[in-house]
Amino acid sequence: MSTLPTLLTDRSALFLDFDGTLADLAQRPDSVVVPLDLAPLLDRLHERLNGALALVTGRARHDIEPMLSPWRWPAAFEHGALRESALGLFEQAQPLGLAAALEAAHAIAARHEGLLVEHKRTSMALHFRLAPALEALCVTTLASAIASDPELQLLRGKAVVEVKSVRVSKGKAIEAFMQEAPFAGREPVFAGDDVTDEAGFEVVQRLGGAGIKVGDGPTCAVHRCDNPEALRSWLSESLHVQTATP
Structure with missing residues (x-):
């Protein structure tokens, strides 16, 4: 059952996982079908929030970029090990012995x-x-x-x-974004579907925001929706919220 938060406003900072959150899971990572309207939706949300939108995914950049090409949003890849800020500054954790x-x-x-x-x-x-x-x-x-x-x-x-x-997580990546413009001072919202997203839920809720769990399973997120389609519909509805008057 969906228990989504109130719609996004001009004071929101939006963080989004990809697989199982914006797009349905597939048998193989390279078989994911990306909805045709997803990239335009992200563009409109990015503009609506004055740039305070970032994707936070476990995927490598070279893996996900062709699915949403050309890439034009802030993002954290590989669970936060690589992060590109809204200013285009790129941070990478030290590669480890794998x-x-x-x-x-x-x-x-x-x-x-x-x-x-x-x-x-x-x-x-x-x-x-x-x-x-x-x-x-x-x-x-x-x-x-x-x-x-x-x-x-x-x-x-x-x-x-x-x-x-052990030094990187989606939660730490979101914390880093929240210390930078245009995210700083906003109310963070993070949507994800997996146990790998729990660190992100904990951070946004500690900062006074909302976590949204997509799909079933135990979670610390205070909100939930049934599937990626339901989340995309909620995001689309947020585009029509009137901007607050100063």
């Missing part, structure tokens, strides 16, 4: 059909949506591979397990 995790992931992917290894600039992911029975194997394999490295963290998502730095 050799052991990648070697272990490729080894089990070679033995089992349906596993997909994704190597990003600062992290890696092992997708098992096409082989859900292998979830436990994927988790234990990567957990063992990084057990001796305190700088690495296992992050579990929907049909994927990732290895990333």
Whole structure:
């Protein structure tokens, strides 16, 4: 059941996940179908909010950019490890030693059909949506591979397990945006669908804003909607809210 917050206003700062939030999940990350009206909707929201819109995604930039080309919004990629501000300033976390995790992931992917290894600039992911029975194997394999490295963290998502730095998260990326123009001083709203978005929900709600969980599952978000289509409809409705008079 949808329990969406009141519509966005000219004082909102909007942060959006991509997969499962703006676009429906697919069997493979490269099979996601992007609604034709999504990029125009983001453009209109970006203008409506005077630039205070950012995408916050676990995807690598080179992976998601072709889906929404040309890219023209602030964003955080790879769970916040790479961040592009509204001024175009780019920050990147120090790449970590992923050799052991990648070697272990490729080894089990070679033995089992349906596993997909994704190597990003600062992290890696092992997708098992096409082989859900292998979830436990994927988790234990990567957990063992990084057990001796305190700088690495296992992050579990929907049909994927990732290895990333313990120093980055979507929540920290949102906090960084909220210290910069045009986000600073606004009320933050973050929409996401996965356990990887919980850190973002916690941050925006601590800052007096609203978290929106898309889909089912336990969450700390105070609001919820049924699916990406419902979220896009709510975002579209927000375009018609009258700007407050000073």
